[in-house]
Amino acid sequence: MFEKIFGAGDTNSLTMNKPHPDSLLDTGVQGVISRPIDRVDGPLKVSGTATYAAEYQLDGLAHGVLVGSTVGKGRIVSVDADAVLGMPGVIDVVTDFDTFLRNAQQGGETTAPTQGVRDVDYFGEIVAIVLAESFEEARAAAYALPIEYEKKEGQYAFQAHRTEGETPPDSVTPAKFTQGDIDQAMRDAAVTVDVTYVTPSQNSAAMEPHASIAVWNDDALTLYGAYQMPTSDAQQLAKSLGVSDKKVRIIARYIGGGFGSKLGIAPESVAAAVAAKKLGRPVKAVMARGQVFDATVRRSNTEQHMRLATDRNGRLTAIGHDSLTSNLPGEDYFEPVGIGTHLAYAGENRSITHQLVPLNLTLSGSMRAPGEAVGMIGLECAMDELAEKLGMDPIELRRINDPAVDPEKDVPFSSRALTQSLDKGAELFGWNKRNAMPGQRREGEWLIGMGVASAVRGNQLQQSAAGIEIRPDGTATVASAMTDIGTGSYTILAQIASEILGIPLDKITMKLGDTIDPPAAGSGGSWGAASAGSAVYLAAEQARKKLAAAMGVEEAELTLKDGYAIGDNRQVPIGELVGSGIEVTGEIKPGSQEKQTTQASFGCHFAEVGVNAVTGEVRVRRMLGVFAAGRVLNAKTARSQCLGGMTFGIGAALTEDLIHDQRTGKLVNRDLAEYHLPVNADVPQLEVHFIDERDIHANPIHAKGIGELGISGAAPAVVNAIYNACGVRVRDMPITCDKLLAGLPPM
Amino acid sequence: MHFTINGQRHEADVDLRTSLLDLCREHLGLTGSKKGCDHGQCGACTMLVNGRRINACLSLAVMHQDDEIVTIEGLGQVGNLHPLQDAFVRHDGYQCGYCTPGQICSAVGMLDEQKKGWPSYVSESLTDSELTDAEISERMSGNICRCAAYPNIVDAIREVAGKGDRQPVLEAAKEIGA
Numbered sequence: 001m002f003e004k005i006f007g008a009g010d011t012n013s014l015t016m017n018k019p020h021p022d023s024l025l026d027t028g029v030q031g032v033i034s035r036p037i038d039r040v041d042g043p044l045k046v047s048g049t050a051t052y053a054a055e056y057q058l059d060g061l062a063h064g065v066l067v068g069s070t071v072g073k074g075r076i077v078s079v080d081a082d083a084v085l086g087m088p089g090v091i092d093v094v095t096d097f098d099t100f101l102r103n104a105q106q107g108g109e110t111t112a113p114t115q116g117v118r119d120v121d122y123f124g125e126i127v128a129i130v131l132a133e134s135f136e137e138a139r140a141a142a143y144a145l146p147i148e149y150e151k152k153e154g155q156y157a158f159q160a161h162r163t164e165g166e167t168p169p170d171s172v173t174p175a176k177f178t179q180g181d182i183d184q185a186m187r188d189a190a191v192t193v194d195v196t197y198v199t200p201s202q203n204s205a206a207m208e209p210h211a212s213i214a215v216w217n218d219d220a221l222t223l224y225g226a227y228q229m230p231t232s233d234a235q236q237l238a239k240s241l242g243v244s245d246k247k248v249r250i251i252a253r254y255i256g257g258g259f260g261s262k263l264g265i266a267p268e269s270v271a272a273a274v275a276a277k278k279l280g281r282p283v284k285a286v287m288a289r290g291q292v293f294d295a296t297v298r299r300s301n302t303e304q305h306m307r308l309a310t311d312r313n314g315r316l317t318a319i320g321h322d323s324l325t326s327n328l329p330g331e332d333y334f335e336p337v338g339i340g341t342h343l344a345y346a347g348e349n350r351s352i353t354h355q356l357v358p359l360n361l362t363l364s365g366s367m368r369a370p371g372e373a374v375g376m377i378g379l380e381c382a383m384d385e386l387a388e389k390l391g392m393d394p395i396e397l398r399r400i401n402d403p404a405v406d407p408e409k410d411v412p413f414s415s416r417a418l419t420q421s422l423d424k425g426a427e428l429f430g431w432n433k434r435n436a437m438p439g440q441r442r443e444g445e446w447l448i449g450m451g452v453a454s455a456v457r458g459n460q461l462q463q464s465a466a467g468i469e470i471r472p473d474g475t476a477t478v479a480s481a482m483t484d485i486g487t488g489s490y491t492i493l494a495q496i497a498s499e500i501l502g503i504p505l506d507k508i509t510m511k512l513g514d515t516i517d518p519p520a521a522g523s524g525g526s527w528g529a530a531s532a533g534s535a536v537y538l539a540a541e542q543a544r545k546k547l548a549a550a551m552g553v554e555e556a557e558l559t560l561k562d563g564y565a566i567g568d569n570r571q572v573p574i575g576e577l578v579g580s581g582i583e584v585t586g587e588i589k590p591g592s593q594e595k596q597t598t599q600a601s602f603g604c605h606f607a608e609v610g611v612n613a614v615t616g617e618v619r620v621r622r623m624l625g626v627f628a629a630g631r632v633l634n635a636k637t638a639r640s641q642c643l644g645g646m647t648f649g650i651g652a653a654l655t656e657d658l659i660h661d662q663r664t665g666k667l668v669n670r671d672l673a674e675y676h677l678p679v680n681a682d683v684p685q686l687e688v689h690f691i692d693e694r695d696i697h698a699n700p701i702h703a704k705g706i707g708e709l710g711i712s713g714a715a716p717a718v719v720n721a722i723y724n725a726c727g728v729r730v731r732d733m734p735i736t737c738d739k740l741l742a743g744l745p746p747m
Numbered sequence: 748m749h750f751t752i753n754g755q756r757h758e759a760d761v762d763l764r765t766s767l768l769d770l771c772r773e774h775l776g777l778t779g780s781k782k783g784c785d786h787g788q789c790g791a792c793t794m795l796v797n798g799r800r801i802n803a804c805l806s807l808a809v810m811h812q813d814d815e816i817v818t819i820e821g822l823g824q825v826g827n828l829h830p831l832q833d834a835f836v837r838h839d840g841y842q843c844g845y846c847t848p849g850q851i852c853s854a855v856g857m858l859d860e861q862k863k864g865w866p867s868y869v870s871e872s873l874t875d876s877e878l879t880d881a882e883i884s885e886r887m888s889g890n891i892c893r894c895a896a897y898p899n900i901v902d903a904i905r906e907v908a909g910k911g912d913r914q915p916v917l918e919a920a921k922e923i924g925a
Binding site for chain 1 (some may be wrong): 764765766769771772776777778779780781782783784785786788789791793796812819820822823824825826828832833835836837839842843844845846847848851864869875880881883884885887888889890892893895896897899900901915916917918919920922923924925
């Protein structure tokens with residue numbers, strides 16, 4: 001199937017160099033696009049029959065248990081495999097000091113991550129894998145495996161090393177950006193805010209731990225993995241193992257959540273592959289939960305120096321967002337803290353900079369909305385402080401600083417519904433009931449307050465391809481190396497194909513998460529739906545052309561609905577038009593449109609919290625989000641994405657905090673009892689609203705990413721509500737009881 | 748040893764250290780129950796043993812020779828879903844699906860506990876609790892969902908318990924003309 005992936009004739013390729021004002025999704029008559037259709041993979045998931053990485057049943061499977069280092073910095077002197085090889089069931093102990101991954105790879109890279117584990121750079125670095133006939137036997141031997149280390153001095157404490165930050169190379173955002181003279185603007189301003197916000201390291205904590213099953217067939221590797229971006233992950237894996245890209249296939253049909261942690265390959269993949277090669281049998285390596293915390297990715301801690309300046313009327317004259325973040329020595333990924341600040345508000349004089357402090361802690365990398373998720377805490381809380389100083393409503397402050405064009409590049413926004421969403425949210429939430437003076441509303445022991453924050457998330461389009469096959473029986477298959485990590489890809493891609501081709505959803509088979517299918521960018525950066533969706537759109541457009549030709553009508557005269565082609569006063573089953581079947585491929589590429597317009601999704605969050613006047617406990621009582629992200633492809637799955645983002649924001653504001661032992665670098669709270677994710681009782685019935693929008697500059701389906709928009713601004717809405725409730729301004733996340741207690745008003 | 752799982756008798760030669768969860772996942776090919784933490788902290792492994800919900804990762808297989816064990820595969824199958832499974836699909840009570848089998852088994856056990864009058868931390872009365880949203884949320888808080896489908900999970904359970912149906916997604920759909 002789809003052998004001619006990029007061949008001529010059957011491939012419909014589009015580079016977004018021009019706006020794409022018309023969309024077949026607006027002219028389709030199948031009536032499925034945007035509708036709140038149940039997930040097509042839903043019955044499999046609720047019945048326990050969707051197959052995740054660790055669940056493939058293979059003959060001769062050896063169980064691997066990974067071994068993490070017990071020093072934060074050092075060198076391995078010896079691994080005493082002989083000490084455990086005699087234990088029951090043990091097959092082998094495999095270490096490869098050169099090939100094993102020091103750390104996970106960042107998403108989208110096509111090279112190997114830093115390799116080599118003789119020198120250990122962080123506590124829990126995966127240094128060996130123990131293989132046995134059963135999981136229990138492998139685990140017992142892994143616990144018993146003696147490894148001797150020469151300990152070295154490491155850098156673990158951010159506070160002690162914060163002055164050693166350096167400017168890293170530019171990434172998705174410039175490391176250092178300045179415009180005008182912010183210092184002068186601060187001196188000249190009528191009103192200023194100059195504060196520092198701090199956020200801790202966080203973990204994506206997807207419910208499915210990282211897992212790989214590696215199977216070699218001669219010199220070709222198949223890896224069943226839990227990966228968000230199989231196409232580039234396969235390239236990373238091939239480079240890590242020193243084999244040709246063509247020799248690696250990744251299968252990731254169901255992924256138990258990712259949130260960034262599964263963008264790039266993680267150490268278990270290479271350990272499983274190396275061990276499988278050595279043993280000559282399939283090897284399964286599943287990370288224990290603690291290992292997911294130790295040895296995959298963390299979101300970096302941040303220190304954010306915020307400076308805002310306005311004239312008397314609240315017009316911003318300066319925005320400063322200068323941040324420090326951390327990463328492993330030699331890694332240049334930095335949390336792009338200021339990425340949302342570039343386009344959030346007007347203001348002549350700007351300084352948005354990032355410095356990176358090397359620390360011997362788990363790799364820092366992408367976690368849901370890298371940049372905005374934590375950067376908007378600094379920006380939107382500082383805006384709240386500014387509004388109070390100005391004596392101005394926080395929504396009014398945002399409204400008057402909502403720029404007409406990109407405040408740095410003088411290009412238009414492709415679409416921007418910030419003020420519109422704030423107005424809509426204010427009305428729906430009852431913002432007019434908020435008392436601007438903090439600490440005024442009280443219900444028994446509870447102090448009640450409301451907060452608001454804007455949501456901004458940059459939009460991206462990534463090169464992606466998809467294939468569609470239509471068979472003579474009128475059924476179709478849509479295939480792509482795109483993934484569904486819970487985002488709804490299976491469903492929305494089927495809806496796009498169904499809408500354009502008029503083939504009912506139940507006649508469409510979806511095939512995702514396999515690198516033998518057309519390459520795709522996968523799930524990351526909220527680009528998945530727009531990128532793979534556009535590829536499916538283009539493939540369907542190509543198939544539609546063929547159907548029109550077979551009908552003998554102009555494309556514009558062709559209607560496709562319920563399995564029939566209708567035109568020229570004839571109605572013909574689609575299957576009868578495809579001969580022995582047709583196969584087409586669509587491919588989308590980003591183009592100059594992303595330079596000619598600034599593309600982002602916008603929205604806002606409103607939160608109402610109760611702060612217990614006795615204990616300092618915070619409860620989120622209500623939360624409402626309004627989101628504008630181009631066309632919503634499925635109201636049900638899009639809403640769920642927003643619920644998820646908003647809840648991540650509750651966690652960031654109130655509970656999530658990776659704590660490292662400052663002497664050893666050991667992560668203290670490396671489990672789900674001590675790293676506090678929001679649970680059901682922490683989350684009220686959140687409200688999600690959309691603004692109907694089309695973005696003709698983004699792609700032919702006019703949709704933008706939504707999964708990360710929902711987290712952007714969610715935490716600061718909660719933080720601002722806490723201040724409004726009790727008058728205590730906490731600038732150090734998360735806001736736990738101890739940080740509020742001392743400042744609470746008397747009972 | 749022999750085990751009765753989903754009404755079927757299974758023979759397995761298990762290690763003393765094998766958890767009930769690993770018995771199902773690694774020995775019997777019943778991979779519907781998930782391993783999220785292996786420490787009883789996330790609830791993804793929730794099964795019903797003699798009608799009560801337990802974290803199967805915290806229980807050794809050898810303790811369950813004579814027990815009636817029900818996993819997600821036994822509750823319902825594609826084409827013949829249990830009412831809660833069906834409600835989870837309609838209310839989108841999941842995203843990635845990894846915590847879902849545990850959520851659903853937990854909900855089955857939870858509704859039975861509530862019906863029997865067992866109180867929870869938020870119950871007003873120790874003997875007679877109404878199944879409010881707060882009760883559902885509290886009683887389901889042993890099952891973590893990082894995708895955070897919590898509001899939808901509550902909607903699904905409330906509907907199946909006959910305590911009222913809410914369809915907030917229809918409002919959201921209306922806003923975009925869908």
